[in-house]
Amino acid sequence: MNEPFEFNQGKPISATTAGVTVAKVGVHLGAEISGVDLRRPLSNEQFKALDDALVEHELIIFRNQDITSENLIEFGRRFGELTVHPFAPNEANAPELIKFRNDEKTPPFGTDVWRPFYAQRKFQPSVVTPCSSA
Amino acid sequence: MFVSMTAAYDGLSDRMQQFISGLEGIHDIKPFRPLFQTSEEDRKKLQQYELMYPPRLHPVVRIHPVSGRKVLFVNPQFTVAINGMDERESRALLDPLFHQALVPEYQYRLHWEPHTIAMWDNRSAQHYAIHDYYPQRRYMERVTIRGGPVTGVPRADPAGIRRLKYVAPAGVDVHGGHKPH
Numbered sequence: 001m002n003e004p005f006e007f008n009q010g011k012p013i014s015a016t017t018a019g020v021t022v023a024k025v026g027v028h029l030g031a032e033i034s035g036v037d038l039r040r041p042l043s044n045e046q047f048k049a050l051d052d053a054l055v056e057h058e059l060i061i062f063r064n065q066d067i068t069s070e071n072l073i074e075f076g077r078r079f080g081e082l083t084v085h086p087f088a089p090n091e092a093n094a095p096e097l098i099k100f101r102n103d104e105k106t107p108p109f110g111t112d113v114w115r116p117f118y119a120q121r122k123f124q125p126s127v128v129t130p131c132s133s134a
Numbered sequence: 135m136f137v138s139m140t141a142a143y144d145g146l147s148d149r150m151q152q153f154i155s156g157l158e159g160i161h162d163i164k165p166f167r168p169l170f171q172t173s174e175e176d177r178k179k180l181q182q183y184e185l186m187y188p189p190r191l192h193p194v195v196r197i198h199p200v201s202g203r204k205v206l207f208v209n210p211q212f213t214v215a216i217n218g219m220d221e222r223e224s225r226a227l228l229d230p231l232f233h234q235a236l237v238p239e240y241q242y243r244l245h246w247e248p249h250t251i252a253m254w255d256n257r258s259a260q261h262y263a264i265h266d267y268y269p270q271r272r273y274m275e276r277v278t279i280r281g282g283p284v285t286g287v288p289r290a291d292p293a294g295i296r297r298l299k300y301v302a303p304a305g306v307d308v309h310g311g312h313k314p315h
Contacts, residue, residue: 059242061244085278114262
């Protein structure tokens, strides 16, 4: 067994660091983040708060972030180098950006299976950030 | 839908945790084959991907590089067998391990709204895109951040009690994906 996660010991369900509020929403994973605007660059303190929350909660969720594709790419790059998917639909001028446009003409393909991304690769991606658009 | 593979590991019995420690899964893109058509062009494309992404060995129990927590690292999408095990044993072992991701207590189901962003730690969580919206639309954008090599836990059961039968196909980078202890 893993020892109980030390970050969690005696920690309240919601906590604020550097103005970033992390509120636990699931038992084993999931926390909602508020107090940060992803249209603006992250300060080092904000980045640290999000990075810690990601490791501790495994899944972090942001609501009402009306951001552009460029904001998403910039946000992702704050956490590390972005990878290019070999065959997912992506942007010609920004190959690291995958765009899903599932509608009546393009039904979704086999995504209904449990997996991490790219498990067949030698080096594993650490973090994935999809963003729903309006 | 998301699942904590840390919780999935914790939920296994001590005996099972011990047994799977040090085992390696064979991860292959073979299950993606149905995404390609039978045309010559598609078959060539598939061959190219298979050359680019040969099967890899990854530890069945990996260690999260930041938290140090143990994570169950197999999935029904890519894990086709357990290296060094008889094929039937391998299938029989993978079945309950895959099932760990289906335990509702370890999952979180996200309700998407416009302008929702989800960011998950691919080193400890798995995801499942539920097909419950079609023909409604699903528009989203995604970026993926590069990770690093995968570190596993050492073998916990006595060595030499199992006969090696099923081994990785020739050409597999045996310790390519992680540092063996």
